[in-house]
Amino acid sequence: MSTALDRQIRPIYDALDTGSNKSAIVACNKLLKKHPNSNLLKALKALALVRTQKVEESLVLCDEVLGSKPTDDSTLNAMLHVLRGLGRHNDMVTMFEEAYKQQPTNEDLGTQAFFANVRASNWKSAQQVATKMHKQFQEDRYLYWNAISVVLQANDPTTPPNMRQLLYKLAHRLLSSSSATPLSHTDRFYLHLSIFKELGLVDEAAALLDTEVGQLICSANLSCNELRRDIMRLRGLLKEEGERAERLITEKDDRNWLEFISLLDGTFSYLQTPSEDTQDECSKHIVHTQEVLTKIAEKDGKKDRSGHLALLELELRARKHGLSTDASRLITLMRQYFDNFGDKACCFEDLKPYIFLEGEDQQTWTSFLEDVNSDVSSVNNLQRVINSYKLLRHTLPASDITLEAEGKGAALYVEQYFKALPLGQALPATELQPADDLAILSGSVLVNMWKLTGDQQYLYRAVILLEYGLSKSKQSFEMRLILIRIYRLLGAPSLALEHYRLMRIKQVQNDTLSHFLFSRTSAFSLASTGDLTLSTECIEASQVYLSNSQETSDFVIRAFNAEKYSQIPEFIEFEERLDNSLQRDMTKMEHLRMRIAHEVISSDIIDMELIELKFIFDRQHHDNRDFDILPNYQPQSIDTLNKQTILFDKAEGLGWLWTFLKMYIRIFMMASDLDDSIEEKLLVGDRPKLSLDPEKRRPLKERIVDCKESELEELTPEEHLLVQYTEALAEWLEPYHDYARPPPDVVLAEAAKLTEQKTGFPLKGVEIPPQNGKSNGPYKKDEEAPPLTEPPEAISKFFEDMRSQFKKVKDSGDYSRTLHTATLIQEAFLLLATASLRFKATSVVKVHKLGGLVAKLKPIRVEAASVLEEVSTALSSLSTEAGSAEHRTAISEVDLGYSEIDKDFVNQVAKKIAESRKTILEGVGKGVTRLCTTYTQ
Amino acid sequence: MSVLRPFRASDMFKFNNVNLDIWTETVTLRNDNEMQYNIGFYLHYLSRWPDLCCVQEAPSGRMMGYVIGKAEGQSLEWHGHVTAITVAPEYRRLSLARKMMGLLEFVSDQIYRGHFVDLYVRCNNQIAVDMYEGLGYSVYRRVREYYGSLGVGKGGRDEEDAFDMRKPLSRDPSKRSIRPNGRDMIVSAHDVS
Numbered sequence A: 001m002s003t004a005l006d007r008q009i010r011p012i013y014d015a016l017d018t019g020s021n022k023s024a025i026v027a028c029n030k031l032l033k034k035h036p037n038s039n040l041l042k043a044l045k046a047l048a049l050v051r052t053q054k055v056e057e058s059l060v061l062c063d064e065v066l067g068s069k070p071t072d073d074s075t076l077n078a079m080l081h082v083l084r085g086l087g088r089h090n091d092m093v094t095m096f097e098e099a100y101k102q103q104p105t106n107e108d109l110g111t112q113a114f115f116a117n118v119r120a121s122n123w124k125s126a127q128q129v130a131t132k133m134h135k136q137f138q139e140d141r142y143l144y145w146n147a148i149s150v151v152l153q154a155n156d157p158t159t160p161p162n163m164r165q166l167l168y169k170l171a172h173r174l175l176s177s178s179s180a181t182p183l184s185h186t187d188r189f190y191l192h193l194s195i196f197k198e199l200g201l202v203d204e205a206a207a208l209l210d211t212e213v214g215q216l217i218c219s220a221n222l223s224c225n226e227l228r229r230d231i232m233r234l235r236g237l238l239k240e241e242g243e244r245a246e247r248l249i250t251e252k253d254d255r256n257w258l259e260f261i262s263l264l265d266g267t268f269s270y271l272q273t274p275s276e277d278t279q280d281e282c283s284k285h286i287v288h289t290q291e292v293l294t295k296i297a298e299k300d301g302k303k304d305r306s307g308h309l310a311l312l313e314l315e316l317r318a319r320k321h322g323l324s325t326d327a328s329r330l331i332t333l334m335r336q337y338f339d340n341f342g343d344k345a346c347c348f349e350d351l352k353p354y355i356f357l358e359g360e361d362q363q364t365w366t367s368f369l370e371d372v373n374s375d376v377s378s379v380n381n382l383q384r385v386i387n388s389y390k391l392l393r394h395t396l397p398a399s400d401i402t403l404e405a406e407g408k409g410a411a412l413y414v415e416q417y418f419k420a421l422p423l424g425q426a427l428p429a430t431e432l433q434p435a436d437d438l439a440i441l442s443g444s445v446l447v448n449m450w451k452l453t454g455d456q457q458y459l460y461r462a463v464i465l466l467e468y469g470l471s472k473s474k475q476s477f478e479m480r481l482i483l484i485r486i487y488r489l490l491g492a493p494s495l496a497l498e499h500y501r502l503m504r505i506k507q508v509q510n511d512t513l514s515h516f517l518f519s520r521t522s523a524f525s526l527a528s529t530g531d532l533t534l535s536t537e538c539i540e541a542s543q544v545y546l547s548n549s550q551e552t553s554d555f556v557i558r559a560f561n562a563e564k565y566s567q568i569p570e571f572i573e574f575e576e577r578l579d580n581s582l583q584r585d586m587t588k589m590e591h592l593r594m595r596i597a598h599e600v601i602s603s604d605i606i607d608m609e610l611i612e613l614k615f616i617f618d619r620q621h622h623d624n625r626d627f628d629i630l631p632n633y634q635p636q637s638i639d640t641l642n643k644q645t646i647l648f649d650k651a652e653g654l655g656w657l658w659t660f661l662k663m664y665i666r667i668f669m670m671a672s673d674l675d676d677s678i679e680e681k682l683l684v685g686d687r688p689k690l691s692l693d694p695e696k697r698r699p700l701k702e703r704i705v706d707c708k709e710s711e712l713e714e715l716t717p718e719e720h721l722l723v724q725y726t727e728a729l730a731e732w733l734e735p736y737h738d739y740a741r742p743p744p745d746v747v748l749a750e751a752a753k754l755t756e757q758k759t760g761f762p763l764k765g766v767e768i769p770p771q772n773g774k775s776n777g778p779y780k781k782d783e784e785a786p787p788l789t790e791p792p793e794a795i796s797k798f799f800e801d802m803r804s805q806f807k808k809v810k811d812s813g814d815y816s817r818t819l820h821t822a823t824l825i826q827e828a829f830l831l832l833a834t835a836s837l838r839f840k841a842t843s844v845v846k847v848h849k850l851g852g853l854v855a856k857l858k859p860i861r862v863e864a865a866s867v868l869e870e871v872s873t874a875l876s877s878l879s880t881e882a883g884s885a886e887h888r889t890a891i892s893e894v895d896l897g898y899s900e901i902d903k904d905f906v907n908q909v910a911k912k913i914a915e916s917r918k919t920i921l922e923g924v925g926k927g928v929t930r931l932c933t934t935y936t937q
Numbered sequence B: 001m002s003v004l005r006p007f008r009a010s011d012m013f014k015f016n017n018v019n020l021d022i023w024t025e026t027v028t029l030r031n032d033n034e035m036q037y038n039i040g041f042y043l044h045y046l047s048r049w050p051d052l053c054c055v056q057e058a059p060s061g062r063m064m065g066y067v068i069g070k071a072e073g074q075s076l077e078w079h080g081h082v083t084a085i086t087v088a089p090e091y092r093r094l095s096l097a098r099k100m101m102g103l104l105e106f107v108s109d110q111i112y113r114g115h116f117v118d119l120y121v122r123c124n125n126q127i128a129v130d131m132y133e134g135l136g137y138s139v140y141r142r143v144r145e146y147y148g149s150l151g152v153g154k155g156g157r158d159e160e161d162a163f164d165m166r167k168p169l170s171r172d173p174s175k176r177s178i179r180p181n182g183r184d185m186i187v188s189a190h191d192v193s
């Protein structure tokens, strides 16, 4: 490139860097006049176009540049960004591989070609590039790139399982051919070991591990040490591993719990071949281990729990094997443990695995806990009290959990809470309060009392207490999470949102924690009135998936560059889990449900959403949702707090998502003109790789009509009705849609024409067929229209059933359920509008003689609208009721049973609940009316 | 008792009980550093210094805390750095931080052969400052406006300023990397890496 041009191009880069894409385009156009063949200018212009969403125009330039097979750095680099922006990893691979082929001695191009394959997860081609590079440049690292590519191919979900061993063997062969020692480099050492492990080549692994350097690496590298531990197990060397662990514990003061586990596994390894001798042998070792651990426990005192807890674990295991020699030892150890660590918050969790005792043991233990001094005037004692409460509650048998007993419990915890609260007075606002767990305990009991009776007053009491607790302990996210759940149950969603936002969720938490907000969130959406609060939350939370697909592969590449082979498979797994996250697509589903209530349903929306839903339908989902974050102090004999506070008492997961996907895909496919061949032409980015799952390889038309019992179990009864309704609707209308839908070539020609109008270029690979003298009117098929049939009864029955369901629920005081019912009727109505969209065009109806069908659709719509009118009226009066002084008082007058929280505070909470309810009921009611007007005209 | 094991990328799916803590949230949130907002923060460290990143986990699988570190600097300044260390509230005062610091120091010393380990801490994070002092660290300098605000009000200087604290390793037997009057040495955030 001439330096003059070089100078002129620099401002274009600056413009791109600062996001001034428009001026970049102008500058490119100007220079392109003088240098019409400059690949770099074209590539830069394509980049600016992509960034301004002018995808079609950019594609044209993109193809021109690719066609010329560029090799210069700047062009390749600009194209890299263009193609990433377009999601065309396969083109990127071709581009770099082409360039490398032309300049096989250019190491940089080789690397780029390799990385392009990495980004596209093309492990096989990545491996081929690495092989070439190793031959050419003779660098060991390329041999390792080669080997790990093979390993990654073996791990790839699209690789058949029977290939796995074969591929690992190949990786092994590759690495054995190397003259370099794996010991020079920790992560190369790691890769060797992991391949040995997978192939069960324990002797080879041992040879490496037993070297001095190998031992040193393992002592300072946790990843390698983890592998070493696994390999020792594979070798069956539990005894040796136990002895090694014992040395580390006693001589090196290692307190990693993994070492204690090794020690215990070693102790019981004698039992692997059962006989009387081995029993004796084992008993001897139990005595020895007990001595070792007792010494450690004595030495560490309260400084470290490991020795103490390992003694408990030893005794428990001895009991299981019938080798315990002292029936009272377990209880003694538990008591000692509580005495030593009862003042640590984790004591409850530590002891949990041991507290399910029988008969006398149970009694001894319970009375020990009951005798714990209930004085809470010091932080240490407070923690002991809290631990004793949690432990006692955890083992309560279901028969003891009565309303009366729970009432006593709730009162006791609250009483202690207020007594203990002053202990944390002096703490800064950034610290948690030591008494927090008492409020959480009491709140949990109240939730259970609500479960026992269905009486909302218990939820009000829980909310008042937890709001108060939170006002004293601003950072208590646990209280916040419980409040979020309860507010949703109470039909006060804006308060849940408020708390959710205060948690300042970020990065991956948008995946793991967003279920607290988005689970069935469309029931609380005001999108129908133009309020996009929740839709926006969905979009913002979903940013994390974009940043995952754009950034994670950069780090995979960094890990290659830094030769961190231990990390590469982990990063890829992470990327995969996030990319195929269940929550991601549940959020997407909720967003779509809100979208159709907000935007006027059009074929554009239907087509776009359909393509995306079909992609989702091919995914193998991972459930990354974090439910464990919600504290659970409910007795083991009843449901967890998580389960108790799930909205509508139905935990939704893959089955729910699947059902909704099928429902929407079916309706949208019917309403859309797209078919696979058209979609292929219109698609910009790469297609996802084809799944191996035979289930997913069946034709889509078959898959969407499948209906599995286990999936339906995740639906509420109302959702179930909706599913049956859409099935009936689709079965009835599909023949008419199939008949009236223009054939693919006509649709494609139309799309091509639109593209050409927009960009001035024809759509790639599409021939616009001659018009056969026909004008733009709707396409007419030669065959007869399908005979007119009566709409299935299930359709009108749905509206009937939902009408009576709504009547029942609206007076029950269960506002969230009322909203659920109302929004599902609304959704049914919107799906009806979607399914009849095609028949709104009079020309279509005329040409296809479908007037009869239209006449049959109308009364259905009218009936649905009349149900919705009723719903709207009812919601409006419910909203007035929720806004009344009586409603507020009903909340604020609940009998708390204590007087520490002042009346103003309680009134404030009551007011907020009432207001939140009023707003949502009113809004949903108005939205319903609005939609009726939009779609009945 | 706790399992000490490597930090893995997928631990990001399960560290909520640790990361919802306000201190943790902002430990690495420097006013000029947006890294913390994207997943790249952890991957960046793992892609280069995986052996300086580890997790403590309860036998139940629940995460108790983690440390994220790196190695950096030229010649005599070559050192290990603690970017973030945090323990979930319910697992504090069980020596977990002590053990993780011990591991990071060991690896910085034995594997990276650094001269010292350093870290930044908000001047008002009294618990952490005391802990580091207890572990043998001393203030090397005070860095103006290193952090953003915690957002809980009345933080003042001490909230946004950081102490740069250091502890010499075996390669620095004469303890050249530390100095006695560090609290009085004040630099601006631009002057530190």
Ligand SMILES: CC(C)(COP(=O)(O)OP(=O)(O)OC[C@H]1O[C@@H](n2cnc3c(N)ncnc32)[C@H](O)[C@@H]1OP(=O)(O)O)[C@@H](O)C(=O)NCCC(=O)NCCS
Pocket: B021, B023, B024, B027, B084, B085, B086, B087, B088, B091, B092, B093, B094, B095, B096, B097, B098, B099, B119, B120, B121, B122, B125, B127, B128, B130, B131, B132, B134
């Ligand atoms: C700072 C923090 C990491 C300490 O973790 P920890 O596991 O509780 O610390 P340890 O138990 O290992 O404590 C080591 C020593 O530090 C001191 N220490 C720790 N926490 C203390 C506290 N709350 N009060 C007084 N001293 C304390 C003690 O001397 C302790 O030794 P000891 O228990 O034998 O007396 C933890 O409080 C935390 O995660 N805070 C939030 C995040 C943060 O501030 N990180 C530091 C930012 S740079």
